[in-house]
Amino acid sequence: MGPKPQHVRAEETAVCVAVRVRPLLPKEVLHGQQSCVRIDPDQKTLTLGTNRHFQFQDVLDEACSQESAYNRCVQSLLESFFQGFNVTVVAYGQTGSGKTYSIGEASISSISDDEQGIIPRAMAEIFKLVDENDLIDYTIRVSYLEVYKEEFRDLLEVQTSNKDILIREDDKGNVGKL
Numbered sequence: 001m002g003p004k005p006q007h008v009r010a011e012e013t014a015v016c017v018a019v020r021v022r023p024l025l026p027k028e029v030l031h032g033q034q035s036c037v038r039i040d041p042d043q044k045t046l047t048l049g050t051n052r053h054f055q056f057q058d059v060l061d062e063a064c065s066q067e068s069a070y071n072r073c074v075q076s077l078l079e080s081f082f083q084g085f086n087v088t089v090v091a092y093g094q095t096g097s098g099k100t101y102s103i104g105e106a107s108i109s110s111i112s113d114d115e116q117g118i119i120p121r122a123m124a125e126i127f128k129l130v131d132e133n134d135l136i137d138y139t140i141r142v143s144y145l146e147v148y149k150e151e152f153r154d155l156l157e158v159q160t161s162n163k164d165i166l167i168r169e170d171d172k173g174n175v176g177k178l
């Protein structure tokens with residue numbers, strides 16, 4: 001078997017799973033806590049303890065920057081998106097593992113450009129690609145919803161009652177907020 005590609009492209013697989021290990025937080029260092037995982041970037045494996053190995057399509061270590069995480073896991077999806085495919089990015093993990101940090105709180109204006117996560121980077125690239133293409137008229141709609149304890153919250157309009165938020169699929173298979 002030849003070496004695996006460094007970056008898995010969207011067209012090569014329907015689902016790509018990458019694992020990201022965050023650095024220890026200052027308070028964890030203060031309490032003398034230590035990392036319990038090891039990453040092998042060549043084998044794309046993460047080892048828990050000494051002998052529990054897990055393989056992923058990509059493994060991002062503690063030093064992986066927001067830019068690199070975006071380039072490795074998301075950028076190619078935008079190409080597919082502009083070719084008309086639906087694309088989805090999901091951050092999954094236990095509390096405090098870095099989902100919000102990785103996805104990128106678009107609402108936090110105090111963070112530096114380097115620290116911006118996936119949402120602001122993807123938005124910037126979408127608008128750049130739209131700007132570059134004068135031949136097509138684009139309409140962009142955005143919704144930003146939180147689902148917590150089976151209740152919706154509209155994060156762009158927090159006063160909206162969750163009862164007024166309806167998610168439906170139309171006859172073309174597009175899922176969205178009514």
Ligand SMILES: Nc1ncnc2c1ncn2[C@@H]1O[C@H](COP(=O)(O)OP(=O)(O)OP(=O)(O)O)[C@@H](O)[C@H]1O
Nearest residue numbers: 021022023025093094095096097098099100101102
């Ligand atoms: N790759 C990283 N580099 C530096 N700091 C990080 C990284 N990932 C997460 N952190 C920090 O770790 C802390 C927890 O991360 P975050 O809030 O993103 O977790 P979460 O998975 O969204 O948690 P919850 O499910 O509780 O909302 C935050 O202080 C965040 O800034």
